[in-house]
């Protein structure tokens with residue numbers, strides 16, 4: 001029996017850390033999706049593996065909510081961070097050559113990008129994208145899609161699951177005036193969006209969409225993204241692709257390159273820094289030049305840590321690896337293996353299931369119909385999902401033990417890692433089912 005199959009009382013040091021945390025950190029977690037039933041206190045990570053403070057080893061398919069794309073402590077990124085820490089962390093004046101190099105890379109890779117601005121988080125990037133859309137259109141309302149997540153700020157926070165995973169955190173404190181400007185539609189329901197634009201088009205500044213809604217485990221049906229592009233253009237609204245998950249994870253050009261659709265604005269983050277906080281907002285010069293970083297710009301844009309030296313070094317190193325090596329081929333191949341393997345396992349275990357995902361991302365959902373909309377996702381068997389994920393974690397396969405959350409491989413995962421995850425999935429699913 002592996003140590004993972006033994007009882008939680010073996011989590012001695014982790015439990016002690018949890019007790020200390022409960023006194024000084026509200027809920028013992030620095031983000032509302034970090035609480036788990038198993039009291040893991042991570043200590044270090046390398047490649048595809050993560051160890052907790054009790055020395056337990058996990059194969060990590062959690063990937064810090066999709067931020068880790070190359071693997072933990074990836075040598076090129078770790079070296080770049082070390083060099084930068086001894087060079088220049090932050091000057092707060094002008095622009096460093098590395099900031100320019102990163103902007104040039106973003107403009108080169110992202111089809112819709114002519115200019116780029118850096119931010120410390122994906123939430124900052126979406127906040128500024130929405131603000132820019134309001135400034136460009138002189139309108140207030142934003143269309144978003146149920147189950148999608150664009151950050152916890154008031155201007156995109158409205159729909160069933162934005163109230164927190166499992167609905168345990170309410171939207172308390174969200175400015176009601178802001179919430180009224182956020183209109184939620186069902187993902188893939190183009191008719192509803194068309195109807196909304198027909199009725200309220202003159203109020204709508206932008207539609208913000210995850211081109212593949214990995215936060216909701218939903219894929220765009222043929223015509224959905226094209227339809228959004230058409231509707232927003234017809235009604236003088238902007239189309240914002242939130243590529244905080246898809247950017248640099250599907251490929252260097254993100255989902256927009258894959259689908260051949262050009263949004264007006266794009267937000268990027270997560271994989272961009274391989275775990276280091278860095279994000280970006282890119283778009284055409286005619287819109288981007290409205291930011292107050294230009295002499296005549298009127299849209300506020302500032303941040304002490306925008307373009308922080310460590311963040312920029314991590315991003316340049318991450319993109320450098322992706323430019324030189326077959327990162328995305330590897331991610332897609334292992335992702336395909338994982339999805340095919342999970343489908344077989346569910347069939348073998350006689351559990352109705354649908355496997356979603358693409359490229360590095362996968363999810364095993366217990367339902368008999370492929371989900372189209374977030375309403376379909378809400379009918380997935382959540383308790384079986386959680387039981388299965390907890391059985392996986394207990395056996396050393398770290399996938400988010402949270403309702404319906406995706407999992408992913410990194411460039412550091414090997415075929416042997418996928419084999420082990422699939423072997424474990426077979427046992428974990430039987431244990432969860434019975």
Ligand code: PLP
Nearest residue numbers: 121122123149150151244245269
């Ligand atoms: N956009 C998407 C699609 C996300 O998934 C997230 C975070 O999960 C964000 C924006 C917010 O990014 P961050 O957590 O870096 O602020």
